Ligand SMILES: Nc1ncnc2c1ncn2[C@@H]1O[C@H](COP(=O)(O)OP(=O)(O)O)[C@@H](O)[C@H]1O
Protein backbone atom coordinates (compact mmCIF):
# COMPACT_ATOMS: atom_id res chain seq x y z
CA UNK A 1 0.00 0.00 0.00
CA UNK A 2 1.27 3.46 -0.91
CA UNK A 3 1.77 6.25 1.58
CA UNK A 4 -1.28 8.41 2.11
CA UNK A 5 -1.32 11.80 0.37
CA UNK A 6 -2.57 13.58 3.47
CA UNK A 7 -1.86 12.62 7.03
CA UNK A 8 -3.16 14.52 10.04
CA UNK A 9 -1.42 13.57 13.29
CA UNK A 10 -3.41 14.13 16.48
CA UNK A 11 -4.49 17.60 15.42
CA UNK A 12 -5.75 19.79 18.22
CA UNK A 13 -6.91 23.35 18.03
CA UNK A 14 -8.14 25.30 21.02
CA UNK A 15 -10.01 28.59 21.06
CA UNK A 16 -9.59 29.65 24.66
CA UNK A 17 -11.09 26.89 26.74
CA UNK A 18 -12.85 25.29 23.77
CA UNK A 19 -11.10 22.49 21.93
CA UNK A 20 -12.64 22.91 18.48
CA UNK A 21 -10.53 20.00 17.34
CA UNK A 22 -9.21 17.45 19.79
CA UNK A 23 -6.60 14.94 18.68
CA UNK A 24 -7.89 14.25 15.21
CA UNK A 25 -5.86 11.79 13.16
CA UNK A 26 -6.80 11.23 9.57
CA UNK A 27 -5.23 9.61 6.53
CA UNK A 28 -6.40 10.19 2.99
CA UNK A 29 -5.08 8.19 0.05
CA UNK A 30 -4.23 9.77 -3.26
CA UNK A 31 -7.25 9.72 -5.62
CA UNK A 32 -9.59 9.13 -2.71
CA UNK A 33 -12.82 11.06 -2.21
CA UNK A 34 -13.42 11.46 1.47
CA UNK A 35 -16.54 12.97 2.98
CA UNK A 36 -16.33 14.70 6.37
CA UNK A 37 -19.67 14.85 8.11
CA UNK A 38 -20.76 15.92 11.54
CA UNK A 39 -23.12 18.35 13.23
CA UNK A 40 -22.56 22.09 13.20
CA UNK A 41 -19.69 23.09 15.44
CA UNK A 42 -18.06 19.66 15.18
CA UNK A 43 -14.80 21.23 14.00
CA UNK A 44 -14.97 20.40 10.29
CA UNK A 45 -14.07 23.87 9.00
CA UNK A 46 -11.39 24.17 11.68
CA UNK A 47 -9.84 20.97 10.32
CA UNK A 48 -9.61 22.56 6.86
CA UNK A 49 -8.13 25.75 8.32
CA UNK A 50 -5.43 23.69 10.02
CA UNK A 51 -4.60 21.77 6.85
CA UNK A 52 -4.28 24.94 4.75
CA UNK A 53 -2.27 26.81 7.37
CA UNK A 54 -4.93 29.46 7.84
CA UNK A 55 -4.91 28.36 11.48
CA UNK A 56 -1.96 26.90 13.32
CA UNK A 57 -2.53 23.76 15.38
CA UNK A 58 -2.34 23.92 19.18
CA UNK A 59 -0.88 20.42 18.97
CA UNK A 60 -0.24 17.82 16.30
CA UNK A 61 0.80 18.37 12.72
CA UNK A 62 -0.13 17.78 9.10
CA UNK A 63 1.87 15.93 6.46
CA UNK A 64 1.23 16.29 2.77
CA UNK A 65 2.91 14.02 0.22
CA UNK A 66 5.26 12.82 2.92
CA UNK A 67 6.38 16.25 4.14
CA UNK A 68 5.27 18.27 7.12
CA UNK A 69 3.34 21.35 6.07
CA UNK A 70 2.25 22.59 9.48
CA UNK A 71 3.98 25.88 10.19
CA UNK A 72 4.15 26.90 6.54
CA UNK A 73 2.29 30.10 5.68
CA UNK A 74 -0.98 29.48 3.82
CA UNK A 75 0.33 30.68 0.46
CA UNK A 76 3.18 28.18 0.69
CA UNK A 77 0.77 25.37 1.52
CA UNK A 78 -1.29 26.32 -1.50
CA UNK A 79 1.82 26.25 -3.69
CA UNK A 80 2.42 22.66 -2.59
CA UNK A 81 -0.84 21.73 -4.29
CA UNK A 82 -3.62 22.12 -1.75
CA UNK A 83 -6.63 24.22 -2.63
CA UNK A 84 -9.88 24.85 -0.82
CA UNK A 85 -13.33 26.27 -1.24
CA UNK A 86 -15.16 28.08 1.53
CA UNK A 87 -18.42 27.43 3.29
CA UNK A 88 -19.40 31.03 2.57
CA UNK A 89 -18.50 32.15 -0.93
CA UNK A 90 -15.19 33.95 -0.81
CA UNK A 91 -14.67 35.16 -4.37
CA UNK A 92 -13.39 38.45 -5.81
CA UNK A 93 -16.72 40.21 -5.88
CA UNK A 94 -15.71 43.21 -7.98
CA UNK A 95 -13.95 41.18 -10.64
CA UNK A 96 -15.57 39.16 -13.40
CA UNK A 97 -16.05 35.42 -13.03
CA UNK A 98 -13.37 34.96 -15.70
CA UNK A 99 -10.92 37.21 -13.86
CA UNK A 100 -11.62 35.25 -10.66
CA UNK A 101 -10.65 32.04 -12.38
CA UNK A 102 -7.61 33.56 -14.05
CA UNK A 103 -6.25 34.91 -10.77
CA UNK A 104 -6.59 31.43 -9.33
CA UNK A 105 -5.00 29.81 -12.38
CA UNK A 106 -2.11 32.31 -12.39
CA UNK A 107 -1.08 31.84 -8.75
CA UNK A 108 2.66 31.22 -8.79
CA UNK A 109 3.12 32.33 -12.39
CA UNK A 110 6.47 33.98 -13.01
CA UNK A 111 4.93 36.79 -15.06
CA UNK A 112 3.09 38.06 -11.99
CA UNK A 113 6.15 40.10 -11.12
CA UNK A 114 6.60 41.60 -14.56
CA UNK A 115 5.47 45.11 -13.75
CA UNK A 116 5.78 46.50 -17.25
CA UNK A 117 4.51 43.51 -19.22
CA UNK A 118 1.82 44.14 -21.80
CA UNK A 119 -1.75 43.84 -20.56
CA UNK A 120 -2.97 40.26 -20.94
CA UNK A 121 -5.95 39.53 -23.21
CA UNK A 122 -9.39 39.21 -21.61
CA UNK A 123 -9.67 36.35 -19.15
CA UNK A 124 -12.46 34.77 -21.17
CA UNK A 125 -9.98 34.05 -23.97
CA UNK A 126 -7.60 32.07 -21.76
CA UNK A 127 -7.68 28.33 -22.39
CA UNK A 128 -7.08 27.47 -18.73
CA UNK A 129 -9.94 29.73 -17.68
CA UNK A 130 -12.31 28.34 -20.29
CA UNK A 131 -11.55 24.79 -19.29
CA UNK A 132 -12.32 25.34 -15.61
CA UNK A 133 -15.34 27.48 -16.42
CA UNK A 134 -16.69 24.66 -18.52
CA UNK A 135 -16.02 22.14 -15.76
CA UNK A 136 -18.08 24.16 -13.27
CA UNK A 137 -20.78 25.19 -15.72
CA UNK A 138 -19.90 28.87 -15.97
CA UNK A 139 -18.72 28.89 -19.57
CA UNK A 140 -21.30 31.46 -20.61
CA UNK A 141 -20.96 33.67 -17.53
CA UNK A 142 -17.30 34.66 -17.65
CA UNK A 143 -17.89 38.35 -18.19
CA UNK A 144 -20.29 38.79 -15.28
CA UNK A 145 -19.03 40.36 -12.05
CA UNK A 146 -18.75 37.68 -9.38
CA UNK A 147 -20.92 39.69 -7.00
CA UNK A 148 -23.70 39.73 -9.59
CA UNK A 149 -23.92 35.98 -10.09
CA UNK A 150 -26.84 34.04 -8.59
CA UNK A 151 -26.21 32.18 -5.37
CA UNK A 152 -25.92 28.86 -7.15
CA UNK A 153 -23.50 30.30 -9.69
CA UNK A 154 -21.42 31.84 -6.94
CA UNK A 155 -21.07 28.38 -5.40
CA UNK A 156 -20.00 27.05 -8.80
CA UNK A 157 -17.47 29.86 -9.03
CA UNK A 158 -16.25 29.05 -5.54
CA UNK A 159 -15.54 25.52 -6.73
CA UNK A 160 -13.99 26.83 -9.96
CA UNK A 161 -11.58 29.12 -8.12
CA UNK A 162 -10.43 26.20 -5.98
CA UNK A 163 -10.05 23.97 -9.05
CA UNK A 164 -8.27 26.51 -11.22
CA UNK A 165 -5.06 26.30 -9.19
CA UNK A 166 -4.77 22.67 -10.40
CA UNK A 167 -4.52 21.21 -6.91
CA UNK A 168 -3.50 17.69 -5.99
CA UNK A 169 -5.70 17.92 -2.93
CA UNK A 170 -9.01 19.75 -3.03
CA UNK A 171 -10.80 20.68 0.19
CA UNK A 172 -14.47 21.52 -0.35
CA UNK A 173 -16.33 23.12 2.54
CA UNK A 174 -20.05 22.50 2.10
CA UNK A 175 -20.15 23.06 -1.67
CA UNK A 176 -23.95 22.88 -1.72
CA UNK A 177 -24.56 25.22 1.24
CA UNK A 178 -27.72 27.25 0.69
CA UNK A 179 -28.50 25.66 -2.67
CA UNK A 180 -31.91 24.71 -4.00
CA UNK A 181 -32.49 20.98 -4.67
CA UNK A 182 -32.02 21.58 -8.40
CA UNK A 183 -28.77 23.49 -7.83
CA UNK A 184 -27.61 20.75 -5.48
CA UNK A 185 -28.26 18.14 -8.14
CA UNK A 186 -26.20 20.14 -10.56
CA UNK A 187 -23.34 20.48 -8.09
CA UNK A 188 -23.35 16.74 -7.44
CA UNK A 189 -22.96 16.15 -11.16
CA UNK A 190 -20.13 18.68 -11.38
CA UNK A 191 -18.30 17.09 -8.48
CA UNK A 192 -18.82 13.57 -9.80
CA UNK A 193 -17.23 14.64 -13.09
CA UNK A 194 -14.03 15.95 -11.45
CA UNK A 195 -10.92 14.09 -12.56
CA UNK A 196 -9.85 11.27 -10.27
CA UNK A 197 -6.31 12.65 -10.05
CA UNK A 198 -7.66 15.31 -7.76
CA UNK A 199 -7.94 13.92 -4.25
CA UNK A 200 -10.98 15.38 -2.51
CA UNK A 201 -12.02 16.08 1.05
CA UNK A 202 -15.64 17.18 1.09
CA UNK A 203 -17.47 18.60 4.07
CA UNK A 204 -21.12 18.06 3.33
CA UNK A 205 -24.50 17.86 4.99
CA UNK A 206 -26.37 16.56 1.99
CA UNK A 207 -26.48 12.79 2.56
CA UNK A 208 -27.36 11.96 -1.04
CA UNK A 209 -24.23 13.78 -2.14
CA UNK A 210 -22.11 12.05 0.48
CA UNK A 211 -23.29 8.59 -0.46
CA UNK A 212 -23.06 9.31 -4.19
CA UNK A 213 -19.56 10.73 -4.18
CA UNK A 214 -17.56 9.51 -1.23
CA UNK A 215 -15.29 6.48 -1.15
CA UNK A 216 -15.02 6.78 2.60
CA UNK A 217 -16.66 8.87 5.29
CA UNK A 218 -15.23 10.37 8.49
CA UNK A 219 -17.63 11.54 11.16
CA UNK A 220 -16.55 14.39 13.41
CA UNK A 221 -18.27 15.09 16.68
CA UNK A 222 -17.16 17.53 19.38
CA UNK A 223 -13.79 17.85 17.69
CA UNK A 224 -13.08 14.14 17.58
CA UNK A 225 -13.38 11.41 14.97
CA UNK A 226 -16.43 9.45 16.03
CA UNK A 227 -16.42 6.94 13.21
CA UNK A 228 -14.73 6.28 9.91
CA UNK A 229 -15.31 3.81 7.12
CA UNK A 230 -17.20 2.97 3.98
CA UNK A 231 -20.37 4.99 3.46
CA UNK A 232 -22.64 2.01 4.01
CA UNK A 233 -20.89 1.04 7.25
CA UNK A 234 -21.03 4.58 8.59
CA UNK A 235 -24.68 4.83 7.68
CA UNK A 236 -25.37 1.70 9.70
CA UNK A 237 -23.37 2.83 12.73
CA UNK A 238 -25.77 3.47 15.63
CA UNK A 239 -23.48 6.07 17.25
CA UNK A 240 -23.50 8.08 14.06
CA UNK A 241 -27.28 7.88 13.96
CA UNK A 242 -27.48 9.13 17.48
CA UNK A 243 -25.37 12.27 17.02
CA UNK A 244 -26.17 13.07 13.48
CA UNK A 245 -28.36 11.17 11.11
CA UNK A 246 -31.07 10.28 13.56
CA UNK A 247 -31.39 13.73 15.06
CA UNK A 248 -32.29 15.35 11.74
CA UNK A 249 -28.73 16.53 11.31
CA UNK A 250 -29.27 18.50 8.11
CA UNK A 251 -28.78 21.68 10.09
CA UNK B 252 -11.79 54.07 -25.03
CA UNK B 253 -10.45 55.56 -28.22
CA UNK B 254 -12.27 58.83 -27.60
CA UNK B 255 -10.90 58.92 -24.07
CA UNK B 256 -7.40 58.58 -25.46
CA UNK B 257 -8.05 61.38 -27.96
CA UNK B 258 -9.35 63.57 -25.18
CA UNK B 259 -6.22 62.90 -23.12
CA UNK B 260 -3.99 63.71 -26.09
CA UNK B 261 -5.84 66.96 -26.78
CA UNK B 262 -5.56 67.87 -23.10
CA UNK B 263 -1.86 67.14 -23.22
CA UNK B 264 -1.28 69.39 -26.20
CA UNK B 265 -3.30 72.15 -24.55
CA UNK B 266 -1.30 71.88 -21.34
CA UNK B 267 1.96 71.86 -23.30
CA UNK B 268 0.94 75.06 -25.11
CA UNK B 269 0.01 76.93 -21.92
CA UNK B 270 3.22 79.02 -21.57
CA UNK B 271 2.59 80.47 -25.02
CA UNK B 272 -1.09 81.13 -24.34
CA UNK B 273 -1.51 82.42 -20.81
CA UNK B 274 0.31 84.45 -18.18
CA UNK B 275 2.91 83.18 -15.76
CA UNK B 276 0.57 82.63 -12.80
CA UNK B 277 -1.71 80.06 -14.45
CA UNK B 278 1.36 78.37 -15.90
CA UNK B 279 2.82 78.02 -12.42
CA UNK B 280 -0.49 76.65 -11.25
CA UNK B 281 -0.48 74.09 -14.05
CA UNK B 282 3.04 73.02 -13.14
CA UNK B 283 2.07 72.57 -9.53
CA UNK B 284 -0.90 70.48 -10.63
CA UNK B 285 1.34 68.30 -12.77
CA UNK B 286 3.79 67.73 -9.92
CA UNK B 287 1.07 66.96 -7.40
CA UNK B 288 -0.68 64.91 -10.04
CA UNK B 289 2.39 62.67 -10.21
CA UNK B 290 2.46 62.46 -6.42
CA UNK B 291 -1.27 61.65 -6.20
CA UNK B 292 -1.03 59.01 -8.94
CA UNK B 293 1.80 57.32 -7.08
CA UNK B 294 -0.38 57.19 -3.98
CA UNK B 295 -3.28 55.88 -6.04
CA UNK B 296 -1.19 52.85 -6.94
CA UNK B 297 -1.18 51.97 -3.23
CA UNK B 298 -4.67 53.17 -2.31
CA UNK B 299 -6.73 52.42 -5.36
CA UNK B 300 -5.04 49.31 -6.68
CA UNK B 301 -3.37 47.53 -3.78
CA UNK B 302 -5.76 48.53 -1.00
CA UNK B 303 -3.03 50.16 1.12
CA UNK B 304 -4.15 53.38 2.76
CA UNK B 305 -0.77 54.96 3.41
CA UNK B 306 -0.59 58.09 5.53
CA UNK B 307 3.15 58.20 5.15
CA UNK B 308 3.55 58.93 1.48
CA UNK B 309 4.94 62.40 2.28
CA UNK B 310 8.10 60.70 3.58
CA UNK B 311 9.10 59.74 0.05
CA UNK B 312 7.98 63.03 -1.50
CA UNK B 313 10.02 64.98 1.01
CA UNK B 314 12.98 62.62 0.84
CA UNK B 315 13.09 62.98 -2.94
CA UNK B 316 13.00 66.75 -2.49
CA UNK B 317 15.82 66.81 0.05
CA UNK B 318 18.06 64.45 -1.89
CA UNK B 319 17.53 66.47 -5.07
CA UNK B 320 18.21 69.71 -3.20
CA UNK B 321 21.43 68.39 -1.68
CA UNK B 322 22.67 66.86 -4.92
CA UNK B 323 21.72 69.77 -7.16
CA UNK B 324 23.21 72.31 -4.78
CA UNK B 325 26.31 70.54 -3.64
CA UNK B 326 27.21 68.00 -6.24
CA UNK B 327 26.12 68.62 -9.80
CA UNK B 328 23.14 70.20 -11.50
CA UNK B 329 22.55 67.10 -13.62
CA UNK B 330 19.72 64.72 -14.33
CA UNK B 331 21.41 62.22 -12.03
CA UNK B 332 20.90 64.66 -9.17
CA UNK B 333 17.43 65.63 -10.27
CA UNK B 334 16.07 62.19 -11.05
CA UNK B 335 18.27 59.17 -10.37
CA UNK B 336 19.41 59.93 -6.84
CA UNK B 337 16.02 61.10 -5.48
CA UNK B 338 14.30 58.10 -7.06
CA UNK B 339 16.88 55.68 -5.68
CA UNK B 340 16.71 57.17 -2.20
CA UNK B 341 12.92 57.06 -2.17
CA UNK B 342 12.95 53.47 -3.43
CA UNK B 343 15.37 52.41 -0.70
CA UNK B 344 13.32 54.17 1.98
CA UNK B 345 10.15 52.66 0.52
CA UNK B 346 11.68 49.22 0.77
CA UNK B 347 12.45 49.63 4.48
CA UNK B 348 9.26 51.45 5.48
CA UNK B 349 7.14 49.15 3.32
CA UNK B 350 8.78 45.99 4.60
CA UNK B 351 7.99 46.95 8.18
CA UNK B 352 4.54 48.46 7.59
CA UNK B 353 3.12 45.73 5.40
CA UNK B 354 3.32 43.25 8.27
CA UNK B 355 0.18 44.89 9.63
CA UNK B 356 -2.98 46.06 7.95
CA UNK B 357 -5.96 48.35 8.45
CA UNK B 358 -5.63 51.00 11.11
CA UNK B 359 -2.22 49.70 12.19
CA UNK B 360 -0.87 50.15 8.69
CA UNK B 361 -2.14 53.73 8.65
CA UNK B 362 -0.58 54.43 12.04
CA UNK B 363 2.74 52.87 11.17
CA UNK B 364 3.15 54.70 7.86
CA UNK B 365 2.10 57.92 9.58
CA UNK B 366 4.65 57.35 12.33
CA UNK B 367 7.44 56.71 9.83
CA UNK B 368 6.74 59.90 7.91
CA UNK B 369 6.64 61.90 11.14
CA UNK B 370 10.04 60.45 12.01
CA UNK B 371 11.36 61.70 8.69
CA UNK B 372 9.80 65.08 9.44
CA UNK B 373 11.29 65.29 12.90
CA UNK B 374 14.69 64.24 11.59
CA UNK B 375 14.73 66.96 8.92
CA UNK B 376 13.29 69.54 11.29
CA UNK B 377 16.08 68.95 13.78
CA UNK B 378 18.98 68.58 11.37
CA UNK B 379 21.11 71.72 11.08
CA UNK B 380 22.79 70.40 7.94
CA UNK B 381 19.34 70.21 6.32
CA UNK B 382 18.53 73.76 7.33
CA UNK B 383 16.31 72.64 10.21
CA UNK B 384 12.89 74.29 10.11
CA UNK B 385 13.84 76.51 7.16
CA UNK B 386 14.86 73.66 4.92
CA UNK B 387 17.24 74.06 1.99
CA UNK B 388 16.94 77.20 -0.19
CA UNK B 389 18.60 78.01 -3.48
CA UNK B 390 18.00 74.72 -5.25
CA UNK B 391 19.18 75.15 -8.84
CA UNK B 392 17.48 73.46 -11.75
CA UNK B 393 19.56 70.90 -13.59
CA UNK B 394 21.38 71.66 -16.81
CA UNK B 395 20.37 69.38 -19.64
CA UNK B 396 22.08 69.27 -22.99
CA UNK B 397 21.62 72.82 -24.20
CA UNK B 398 18.31 73.34 -22.40
CA UNK B 399 17.83 76.29 -20.11
CA UNK B 400 15.38 75.08 -17.47
CA UNK B 401 15.25 78.54 -15.93
CA UNK B 402 13.13 79.56 -18.88
CA UNK B 403 9.50 79.05 -18.00
CA UNK B 404 8.42 77.25 -21.15
CA UNK B 405 11.38 74.86 -21.09
CA UNK B 406 10.80 74.00 -17.45
CA UNK B 407 7.12 73.57 -18.22
CA UNK B 408 7.80 70.99 -20.90
CA UNK B 409 10.37 69.32 -18.66
CA UNK B 410 7.77 68.81 -15.93
CA UNK B 411 5.17 67.73 -18.45
CA UNK B 412 7.60 65.12 -19.77
CA UNK B 413 7.99 63.65 -16.28
CA UNK B 414 4.24 63.69 -15.84
CA UNK B 415 3.64 61.81 -19.07
CA UNK B 416 6.37 59.34 -18.20
CA UNK B 417 4.84 58.66 -14.78
CA UNK B 418 1.35 58.36 -16.21
CA UNK B 419 2.38 55.99 -18.99
CA UNK B 420 4.49 53.85 -16.64
CA UNK B 421 1.79 53.60 -14.00
CA UNK B 422 -0.92 52.90 -16.56
CA UNK B 423 1.24 50.09 -17.84
CA UNK B 424 1.87 48.72 -14.35
CA UNK B 425 -1.79 48.62 -13.34
CA UNK B 426 -2.74 46.79 -16.53
CA UNK B 427 0.11 44.30 -16.36
CA UNK B 428 -0.24 40.85 -14.81
CA UNK B 429 1.27 42.44 -11.69
CA UNK B 430 -1.51 45.03 -11.67
CA UNK B 431 -4.09 42.27 -11.89
CA UNK B 432 -2.62 40.66 -8.83
CA UNK B 433 -2.88 43.98 -6.98
CA UNK B 434 -6.56 44.22 -7.93
CA UNK B 435 -7.08 40.77 -6.49
CA UNK B 436 -5.33 41.76 -3.28
CA UNK B 437 -7.47 44.86 -3.02
CA UNK B 438 -10.64 42.87 -3.57
CA UNK B 439 -9.96 39.89 -1.32
CA UNK B 440 -6.52 39.63 0.23
CA UNK B 441 -7.29 36.52 2.27
CA UNK B 442 -8.36 34.57 -0.78
CA UNK B 443 -5.25 35.63 -2.67
CA UNK B 444 -3.13 34.18 0.12
CA UNK B 445 -5.18 30.98 0.09
CA UNK B 446 -4.64 30.70 -3.65
CA UNK B 447 -0.88 30.75 -3.18
CA UNK B 448 0.06 34.38 -3.73
CA UNK B 449 2.85 35.69 -1.52
CA UNK B 450 0.74 38.79 -1.03
CA UNK B 451 3.26 40.69 1.05
CA UNK B 452 5.82 40.60 -1.74
CA UNK B 453 3.35 42.08 -4.21
CA UNK B 454 2.33 44.77 -1.76
CA UNK B 455 5.94 45.59 -1.06
CA UNK B 456 6.72 45.86 -4.78
CA UNK B 457 3.77 48.23 -5.23
CA UNK B 458 4.82 50.21 -2.17
CA UNK B 459 8.35 50.65 -3.54
CA UNK B 460 7.12 51.68 -6.99
CA UNK B 461 4.76 54.21 -5.40
CA UNK B 462 7.54 55.54 -3.16
CA UNK B 463 9.95 55.88 -6.07
CA UNK B 464 7.55 57.94 -8.14
CA UNK B 465 6.65 60.03 -5.10
CA UNK B 466 10.37 60.73 -4.72
CA UNK B 467 10.56 61.99 -8.29
CA UNK B 468 7.55 64.23 -7.65
CA UNK B 469 9.29 65.59 -4.55
CA UNK B 470 12.40 66.33 -6.55
CA UNK B 471 10.33 68.26 -9.10
CA UNK B 472 8.69 70.15 -6.26
CA UNK B 473 12.11 71.24 -4.96
CA UNK B 474 13.16 72.34 -8.45
CA UNK B 475 9.87 74.13 -8.97
CA UNK B 476 10.01 76.10 -5.74
CA UNK B 477 13.77 76.43 -5.61
CA UNK B 478 13.72 75.14 -2.03
CA UNK B 479 12.57 72.24 0.07
CA UNK B 480 11.37 72.47 3.67
CA UNK B 481 10.28 69.97 6.34
CA UNK B 482 6.68 70.75 5.49
CA UNK B 483 7.03 68.47 2.46
CA UNK B 484 7.56 65.59 4.89
CA UNK B 485 4.76 66.56 7.26
CA UNK B 486 1.73 64.32 7.44
CA UNK B 487 -0.54 66.99 6.00
CA UNK B 488 1.31 66.54 2.70
CA UNK B 489 0.16 62.91 2.72
CA UNK B 490 -3.30 64.08 3.73
CA UNK B 491 -3.54 66.46 0.78
CA UNK B 492 -2.54 63.73 -1.65
CA UNK B 493 -5.10 61.46 -0.03
CA UNK B 494 -7.77 64.10 -0.59
CA UNK B 495 -6.74 64.46 -4.22
CA UNK B 496 -7.01 60.72 -4.77
CA UNK B 497 -10.38 60.49 -3.02
CA UNK B 498 -11.87 63.56 -4.69
CA UNK B 499 -10.64 62.48 -8.12
CA UNK B 500 -11.47 58.81 -7.81
CA UNK B 501 -9.19 56.11 -6.41
CA UNK B 502 -8.13 53.29 -8.69
CA UNK B 503 -8.25 55.33 -11.89
CA UNK B 504 -4.88 57.17 -12.12
CA UNK B 505 -6.52 59.93 -14.18
CA UNK B 506 -8.86 60.68 -11.28
CA UNK B 507 -6.13 61.74 -8.85
CA UNK B 508 -4.80 64.15 -11.48
CA UNK B 509 -8.25 65.70 -11.71
CA UNK B 510 -8.27 65.71 -7.92
CA UNK B 511 -4.96 67.55 -7.86
CA UNK B 512 -6.32 70.09 -10.36
CA UNK B 513 -9.48 70.58 -8.30
CA UNK B 514 -7.56 70.86 -5.06
CA UNK B 515 -4.90 73.27 -6.28
CA UNK B 516 -7.33 75.25 -8.44
CA UNK B 517 -9.78 75.63 -5.58
CA UNK B 518 -7.00 76.54 -3.20
CA UNK B 519 -5.70 79.35 -5.41
CA UNK B 520 -9.20 80.55 -6.18
CA UNK B 521 -10.50 80.56 -2.62
CA UNK B 522 -7.42 81.54 -0.68
CA UNK B 523 -7.46 84.98 -2.30
CA UNK B 524 -10.98 85.57 -0.99
CA UNK B 525 -10.98 83.88 2.36
CA UNK B 526 -8.57 82.53 4.90
CA UNK B 527 -10.95 79.68 5.55
CA UNK B 528 -10.56 77.97 2.21
CA UNK B 529 -9.60 74.71 3.90
CA UNK B 530 -13.06 74.73 5.48
CA UNK B 531 -14.68 74.86 2.06
CA UNK B 532 -12.32 72.22 0.80
CA UNK B 533 -13.23 70.03 3.76
CA UNK B 534 -16.91 70.48 3.03
CA UNK B 535 -16.34 69.57 -0.62
CA UNK B 536 -14.48 66.47 0.48
CA UNK B 537 -17.27 65.40 2.81
CA UNK B 538 -19.73 65.91 -0.02
CA UNK B 539 -17.70 63.66 -2.25
CA UNK B 540 -17.35 60.92 0.30
CA UNK B 541 -21.08 60.95 0.99
CA UNK B 542 -22.54 61.41 -2.48
CA UNK B 543 -19.86 60.55 -4.98
CA UNK B 544 -17.47 58.10 -3.36
CA UNK B 545 -16.17 57.13 -6.80
CA UNK B 546 -14.82 60.68 -7.21
CA UNK B 547 -14.82 63.24 -10.01
CA UNK B 548 -13.99 60.72 -12.66
CA UNK B 549 -16.81 58.45 -11.53
CA UNK B 550 -19.19 61.42 -11.62
CA UNK B 551 -18.10 62.26 -15.14
CA UNK B 552 -18.62 58.67 -16.23
CA UNK B 553 -22.02 58.59 -14.61
CA UNK B 554 -22.97 61.79 -16.44
CA UNK B 555 -21.74 60.30 -19.71
CA UNK B 556 -24.10 57.43 -19.07
CA UNK B 557 -21.26 54.90 -18.93
N1 LIG C 1 -11.95 31.75 15.20
C1 LIG C 1 -12.66 31.14 16.16
N2 LIG C 1 -12.68 31.64 17.42
C2 LIG C 1 -13.37 31.03 18.39
N3 LIG C 1 -14.09 29.91 18.22
C3 LIG C 1 -14.12 29.36 16.99
C4 LIG C 1 -13.41 29.94 15.90
N4 LIG C 1 -13.62 29.18 14.81
C5 LIG C 1 -14.42 28.17 15.19
N5 LIG C 1 -14.71 28.27 16.50
C6 LIG C 1 -15.53 27.33 17.26
O1 LIG C 1 -14.98 26.05 17.06
C7 LIG C 1 -16.03 25.11 16.92
C8 LIG C 1 -15.90 24.39 15.62
O2 LIG C 1 -16.18 25.28 14.57
P1 LIG C 1 -16.16 24.84 13.05
O3 LIG C 1 -14.86 24.17 12.75
O4 LIG C 1 -16.50 26.03 12.24
O5 LIG C 1 -17.34 23.78 12.99
P2 LIG C 1 -18.08 23.13 11.74
O6 LIG C 1 -17.41 23.59 10.50
O7 LIG C 1 -17.96 21.66 11.95
O8 LIG C 1 -19.51 23.58 11.81
C9 LIG C 1 -17.34 25.87 17.07
O9 LIG C 1 -17.77 25.74 18.40
C10 LIG C 1 -16.95 27.28 16.77
O10 LIG C 1 -17.77 28.18 17.45
Ligand SMILES: [Mg+2]
Nearest residue numbers: 044045046087
Ligand atom coordinates in the same frame (compact mmCIF):
# COMPACT_ATOMS: atom_id res chain seq x y z
MG1 LIG D 1 -18.14 24.72 8.92
